[in-house]
Amino acid sequence: MLNLSSLFKAGRDLSLAARIKLVSGVVLTLVGCTIFTLDLRNEISFQRDKLAQSLQYELDFLAQALTEPVITGDYAAVQQLLNKGVEQPAIHSIAWTDSENHLQIADTPQSDVVLTAPAWFAHWTNIPQYSENKDIIVGGENYGRLRVEIATTPAINQIWEKMLGKLCILLLGIGSLFALLGTLVSNGLRPLYVLQKAAHQFGQGDHALRIQASGPPEMQACIHAFNNMAANIERLLGSLRDSGSRNxxxxxxxxxxxxxxxxxDLDGIITSWNTAASMLYGYGAEDVIGRPASMLYHPELVHEFKDNVARIQQAQPTTFEAHRRTRDGRLLHLSISVSPLYDENNRHIGEISISRDITRQKRAEEALDKEKERAQVTLASIADAVVTTDTDGNIDYLNPVAEKLLGWRTDEAYGRALGEIFQCVDEAGASIPSPIEQTLHQHQQIEVRGDALLVQRDGARLPIEHSAAPISDHEGEVIGMVLVFRDVSESHDMARQLSWQASHDALTSLVNRREFERRLETLIHSAHEQDRQHALLYMDLDQFKVVNDTCGHGAGDELLRQLSAVLNTRIRSADTLARLGGDEFGVLLADCPLNKAMEVAEALRESVADFRFAWQDKIFAIGVSIGVVPIVGQRENNTDVMGVADAACYAAKDKGRNQVQASPNTRELTQRRGEMLWVSRINSALEQNRFLLHYQRIVPVHGDDDGLHFEALLRMRDQDGNLVSPMSFIPAAERYNLMRGLDRRVVTLAFEECRKLGSMPSIMISINLSGDSLSDPTLLDFLKRQFAEFGVDPRGICFEVTETAAIANLELANILIRELKAMGCRFSLDDFGSGLSSFGYLKNLPVNYLKIDGSFVRDMARDPTDAAMVVAINNIGHVMGIKTIAEWVENQETLDALRSIGVDYAQGYLLGRPQPMETIRNEIMHATAAPQPLKSPSPESQREENLADETPIIPGF
Structure with a gap:
């Protein structure tokens, strides 16, 4: 065991440089070890968190990705996804087990992951294998369990590599700092060793020794002091040797x-004059000794000389201030201390005076007085209130703004405690601690506080911002405090207004969607934490668009304002009514079970149904579809609850509108969520150009061929290149307002095909336009640009619009049809007969073709009612000079019936299935000039368009 006393003794024997280097080395080593240890622990913690987050992310991602294949039971797709998942470096294995214990596993080969760090380091990091299970639940049904295990070897290797690099950098840094410190210490202490040696020589009697100043400023000052001391001592010793006398x-x-x-002397005659006096007055000793001291007086103050002579004779010490004149005429302000002077016999022989030049001090005092005066003028001019106190918190000064805001004059408040005239409370009325105590006790500035209300002298309360700071003298001693505050009433009012605007709808003054979702989150949290029951009502007005289209948006805005006021009177004050956007409203019913919420929803529906909106000479009745969703104990988020409520509202619209619908069943909810998934797929397909067109032939029933006529039908390919059924994505596109983009893509693709046809025989292409596109005011300009860009002859294009879409957008449809017909385009009214007022509206639509709804055509050979509908539509069309087209012609019997009735054209599987334009082009090239007989499709064409066998053709798709 080491002897501590020996170590301490060895330490005392070390030089100062060695001690500094030793201590510095130990400190740098300890700091480096500490930094390295903390960095290592942080890196381990970071890798653990990263592994945990990676596990959760992969688990959530795979669970979502596996949803569709596990529902369909596509085990090959499941295995493919698992195999792709384990390709991630951090994943060790993935396993999925369905409800029938069918197991799918994907493992990372152990040889792919090599531990490059030492085994002891891997054991020391103590990073366990991370694994977690997650059930795949869709629509309340369990489709199996997913297990993901994360490999820790890459993380350990990464920690080891990073720590090795950081250790090298740390050792290099410590070594560099130690070397630099040693150099600085050696260079800094070198003048000290020189000074030590010189002091020793001076003590040995070498009084003429002087040292050349070097080193840092402090060391140079020591050397200068040593040289001055040596010079003074040498001078003093020389003087003592020469004089030998006390005088x-x-x-x-x-x-x-x-x-x-x-x-x-006693007569005021100067008897001695030292060098410092010569420097002050500018006179040498030979110029003044023996002359009266009055020569130094100001000419206007010579009379003071007699008074000074009388004072000298009284032999009393005193100090006074006086003005004296220098040789060059400058006037000095001096502080003079005088004492009687006695000889060796103790006789009073005169006076000795010591002068101190205070001219600069007096000028500084005058400047300070002026500065104080300017400060007071400034304080009186600024817009902020300023209060100063002494160290006890008693009032010294109030500027005019402070007097006005406090209601106290300065003379009234002077000497009073600050707490008597400055009292603040918060918005809840609780007293706010005095800034005096905080400032004086903490000796630091108190930051601005903006939530204070100043209680004025008359009791009124005023919102202010205030801050306080100590006042210190030049030595840093606190001599008081300054309090600054300002009236912020205007900014508070503006902040409240902005806060209100941020959370409310400007049109209806109801809560907006952002604030509604915040309150919804609060209710969800209380339902989960406190087991309370709440409800959400999602409301969508019916027939609101009729008011907007008929009377303009000003009328629509006024309708929303009036209806908001009506709805607000039908709910409790604790409930929340919000405008979520457009004609959609939301209601939050706090502490309301589902049955009661249904009653409230029905009452709201009746209120809307009874409401009549009058605008100019028109009166409108509207309805509302309401979806009701309970908010109960399970943990949900805003998106889930709002999505379910939206689906419930949509279900109410599907069932006839103006109804109340509780949250949809599992099948309906799964359908709505599936539609939401299709939104991203449709957008992705648009970006990646995975949409294409197939074309179905429209054939003259009586053989009078006037050219080839095809309808363009939209198809989509998935990521694997397979055709997707239109029924899979079209409802989602209609539901989530994607039809405008799809319609424009159809136009672009069709026009591009028309340009490729070039000199082919006369062909007409029918292109479908959705109701959403009909309401688009920019559609006409878009179509004109496409005609110009692709060079397409408008006479070869026929646009199809559904009857219901044309009726809903009658004015815009009329404008579009007339403009495009003027260019040479033709128009077809699709699904005719499905509307309620078909014949009445037909008079206002200048179309070229009527497409008889296929639901009447398909069974007309066996159903007399359907046959009568087809006859009526065909007759009215011919009377109006419009040609008719029958859809869904699937057998020869139906075709014969159409021929007998006199329908002009037919379209259906019997006459040809939709095909790519390339296939049609090849057929045209090999066709003869004579019209081809109508026949059923071949088995090859059925296989080519097997997608159409699964679902009926949607017009335009």
């Missing part, structure tokens, strides 16, 4: 003094 020594001391010292 001579005193004369030398007086002469060497840097203070002006003057002696006069």
């Amino acid at each position: 001579r020594l005193l004369a030398v001391i007086v002469e060497q003094s840097n203070v002006p010292i003057i002696t006069v």
